[in-house]
Amino acid sequence: xxxxxxxxxxxxxxTQGGALAHPSPYGYGMGPAPGAPAGxxxxxxxxxxxxxxxxxxxxxxxxxxxxxxxxxxxxxxTYTASASVMVSYDVNDPLGGREFPAGLLxxxxxxxxxxxxxxxxxxxxxxxxxxxxxxDYASGFDGDPRALRExxxxxxxxxxxxxxxxxxxxxxxxxxxxxxxxxxxxIANEVVETYSDQAHRRLTDPAADTAHRYGKEIxxxxxxxxxxxxxxxxxxQRTSMVxxxxxxxxxxxxxxxxxxxLLDARNARRSAESKQSSDPGVSSAVLGSTMVQGLKxxxxxxxxxxxELRTTLGPRHPDIVQLQQQIxxxxxxxxxxxxxxxxxxxxxxxxxxxxEDKLSAAVEEQxxxxxxxxxxxxxxxxxxxxxxxxxxxxxxxLEGYEQVMIASSGQYxxxxxxxxxxxxxxxxxxxxxxxxxxxxxxGGALGxxxxxxxxxxxxxxxxxxxxxxxxxxxxxVEFDPMPAIRNAS
Numbered sequence: 001x002x003x004x005x006x007x008x009x010x011x012x013x014x015t016q017g018g019a020l021a022h023p024s025p026y027g028y029g030m031g032p033a034p035g036a037p038a039g040x041x042x043x044x045x046x047x048x049x050x051x052x053x054x055x056x057x058x059x060x061x062x063x064x065x066x067x068x069x070x071x072x073x074x075x076x077x078t079y080t081a082s083a084s085v086m087v088s089y090d091v092n093d094p095l096g097g098r099e100f101p102a103g104l105l106x107x108x109x110x111x112x113x114x115x116x117x118x119x120x121x122x123x124x125x126x127x128x129x130x131x132x133x134x135x136d137y138a139s140g141f142d143g144d145p146r147a148l149r150e151x152x153x154x155x156x157x158x159x160x161x162x163x164x165x166x167x168x169x170x171x172x173x174x175x176x177x178x179x180x181x182x183x184x185x186x187i188a189n190e191v192v193e194t195y196s197d198q199a200h201r202r203l204t205d206p207a208a209d210t211a212h213r214y215g216k217e218i219x220x221x222x223x224x225x226x227x228x229x230x231x232x233x234x235x236x237q238r239t240s241m242v243x244x245x246x247x248x249x250x251x252x253x254x255x256x257x258x259x260x261x262l263l264d265a266r267n268a269r270r271s272a273e274s275k276q277s278s279d280p281g282v283s284s285a286v287l288g289s290t291m292v293q294g295l296k297x298x299x300x301x302x303x304x305x306x307x308e309l310r311t312t313l314g315p316r317h318p319d320i321v322q323l324q325q326q327i328x329x330x331x332x333x334x335x336x337x338x339x340x341x342x343x344x345x346x347x348x349x350x351x352x353x354x355x356e357d358k359l360s361a362a363v364e365e366q367x368x369x370x371x372x373x374x375x376x377x378x379x380x381x382x383x384x385x386x387x388x389x390x391x392x393x394x395x396x397x398l399e400g401y402e403q404v405m406i407a408s409s410g411q412y413x414x415x416x417x418x419x420x421x422x423x424x425x426x427x428x429x430x431x432x433x434x435x436x437x438x439x440x441x442x443g444g445a446l447g448x449x450x451x452x453x454x455x456x457x458x459x460x461x462x463x464x465x466x467x468x469x470x471x472x473x474x475x476x477v478e479f480d481p482m483p484a485i486r487n488a489s
Contacts, residue, residue, distance in 0.1 A: 061447030068439025
């Protein structure tokens with residue numbers, strides 16, 4: 001052993017017999033038997049190594065702590081600013097008014113969180129804040145300038161933390177990090193404002209588009225109403241039919257009357273034909289005539305007188321000749337009267353035929369008139385139906401148009417900004433105390449681990465346990481460290 005070895009003082013005397021047991025000065029019991037090394041390290045060995053290498057460990061720990069402090073002071077400061085929005089489920093369809101299904105609340109909020117950090121929002125934030133001109137975001141890009149916006153947006157994503165509030169809250173918190181406190185607050189505020197604006201447009205743009213289409217449809221319906229009205233007016237002016245739905249009762253009654261008269265005329269014509277075909281002498285008119293009956297009675301009396309005279313007188317007798325002349329005169333008068341009645345039947349038949357023809361023509365004309373009226377009424381009804389249908393559709397569209405316009409012009413939104421970000425006064429990173437504590441812990445761990453690692457690579461004898469546990473050599477006597485011998489000058 002070296003005289004100046006601080007761990008010297010342990011005298012090892014090997015023996016050939018059994019181990020010499022003796023109390024340890026450290027109070028840890030009896031040593032093991034010779035030739036039987038123990039595994040691992042004992043507490044005295046650990047303390048001995050620590051005493052021998054404490055300066056090295058302290059130097060390592062100090063270097064780590066100082067380096068940690070220097071790095072913490074040198075690295076750029078990072079500021080964080082937070083803004084919050086509240087997403088409600090009350091207004092999701094301002095036009096239809098449908099309620100939001102409760103079973104989709106969780107997925108709806110997850111979707112909204114993704115929308116906040118989506119490229120649709122971040123690209124607009126990049127444009128609004130002109131981050132493509134910011135060196136912190138644009139530095140390092142060497143690709144196509146047209147892809148710079150997307151590259152900056154992806155870089156911006158790393159500086160954003162978007163989370164839903166605790167316990168299924170309707171809040172969405174947006175935290176932005178930047179080297180400038182004002183920029184961090186501007187990014188957080190711009191993200192929530194852009195998201196809120198896009199959410200508002202998602203609700204109102206469909207209603208505005210619907211209102212635009214509705215306006216065009218209303219103009220088309222109005223044109224249809226005007227066209228249908230013009231057709232109906234032209235029809236009324238052309239036909240002079242003011243009331244299209246008016247019933248033709250007078251024309252129908254006139255037709256019925258003409259048909260009845262035609263039937264009577266036909267019956268009269270048939271009666272006249274029957275009279276003409278029968279013997280005029282036995283007709284009812286002849287039989288009912290007093291003159292004819294008087295002439296027949298007179299003729300019968302004269303013929304009876306002629307028969308009586310012929311029984312006593314000759315054919316040339318003056319009385320017979322005179323009576324014969326009277327009979328001839330009476331018979332001629334009777335024939336004339338009967339012929340007159342026969343001529344009257346012919347006239348009646350001719351008149352009946354003429355009347356029947358006139359009535360037939362009048363009935364046909366009246367029927368044609370009724371058919372024309374019905375046809376015009378049908379045509380007018382079509383125009384009226386077209387007008388009524390177009391007008392009803394136009395009125396219904398006007399009733400719904402007001403609701404559409406209110407929905408399109410209203411400030412409907414289900415996203416409300418709860419709080420806006422303000423520029424932070426202190427940097428969020430780096431945290432000097434936390435980093436210093438971590439440096440102390442890490443430096444202390446290295447200050448212990450590195451010396452012990454070096455000791456394990458090259459072991460030295462520093463206490464009695466190094467001989468007894470590692471080599472199985474019993475230690476008889478231990479001495480205190482010997483002072484170093486210095487040459488006298």
